Amino acid sequence: MKVRFIILISLFILPLFADAQKDITKECVPTFMFQATYAYQFPGADTKILYGNNSSVGASFMYKTDKNWFFAANGNFIFSDKIKASREDILGIILDDHGQLITGDGIFGSYAMLGRGYHIQAKAGKIINVLAPNPNCGFFISGGLGYLVNRVRIEFSSYASPPPNLSDDYVYGYDRMRGGFAYSGEIGYMYMSNSRVLNFSLSLEFTQAHTKSLREWDFNLMGPDNNRYTDRYVGLRLAIYIPTYKRTPSEYYYY
Template identity: 35%
Template sequence: MTTEYRFRFSQFRLFLLVLACSVVGRSASAQKSVRDSSISMTMIGAIVGVQSPGGDLSDRFGTNFNIGGTFQYKTRTNFLFGVDGYFLFGPDVKDEGLLRYFLNSSGAITGLDGQFANILLYERGMKFDLKAGRIFPVIGPNPNSGITLTLGAGWIQHKIRIDNKSEAIPALSGDYLKGYDRLTGGFALTGFAGYTNFGNKRLVNFFLGVEVTRGFTHNLRRFNFDTREQDDRLRNDLFFGIRGGWLFPLYRRSPRAYYYN
């Protein structure tokens, strides 16, 4: 993970901690039963997804996978507010022309030692956003579960990771990689439609649905070494995928009632 990614992820974790401390007290005071009533609660969770590219992104990458975390707060009226963050990765890079100046007459890349260099390309990226939405309890085991619609806004970025572990090609090592990695980022909007379930016994809590993201991105590098020009055009990066997650709600159990004749 680069220093830039570590810094951004540290900021994201700090934001989650502050947000958690601000609302966990309120959700912990809920005394009603999740089985019978709609209650407020704080949630943390692990999220995973798989996405297909569209727009300008489809010219550069294929299918990607992602993994991350979520922090959410649900009100008694089933409105949702939260923040998501995840890393995305994939093995399918279509923009292989960026290495064309390193190819010999046989179409291979030769290192300083005269041997064929095995240069691998991967997709890497990250995304985090603030989101709001609502759970509509038309189906599910209790009033807290149901059809879920959310809209999010935040930041997305992606790049081509060039794997040159042997460093057989000095021009593809260190800071030189920044001239080839196509680091791209910008504002993103995300829509989600799916189902959220909170188990009556707090054991089965999850969400699953379809997600669409549009990124209004641009190249974050000043200059591309392979094209020998600056790429400052606005991109239309689209992601279509399936997202799910396992939730861990934080709320008190309702006290048991005892009746005597």
């Protein structure tokens, strides 16, 4: 009975992900697509006070209609080794008079401050079939709504243990973690080859989030951070697509 049930479910679900054979050179094809992306971003507004330029990598699940509208859900991981704010701004109250940090071993510690974050969103957009090899690609424009978080990650070298002030939950009082509602806009060009081998897009992306502190206590303020922030990112994004439609054979054989 269980085997029959699994077979019936598979017969229902699999057609959703594997479209019938289509000739994309002649018609606009509805299809599901998987996407991997990378972006190099420049911070703006309140973000640039704390962070430097960053990278963003992510994945997306997208559906394109036969009218060249598309809808997607994606998530991106934000990372950077550039922190613009000084160590005194972030760790001021636990540094000594020379700006040094004493580790849990009682020695001057070697540590790094890194930017980390994530951005999840739902998107919708339209493909404009101009300067394209087939009806399924061209220039596109899209918009998205979601949630964005960023923070400072403090890492110590392998030989040094964190000081008590930065151990366990205490580190949350220094990481400046904030998050909030985000919206984005994107304009670019999508290419889908007739052979299905090469599918990519290159775009200019704008993201803005209205954020607040997600920590109950900020040790530098000696209290909660009740400020509101505008976090902004502008960048270039490259995406690689894997469509699920089946292309028609290029040759036919007769017997």
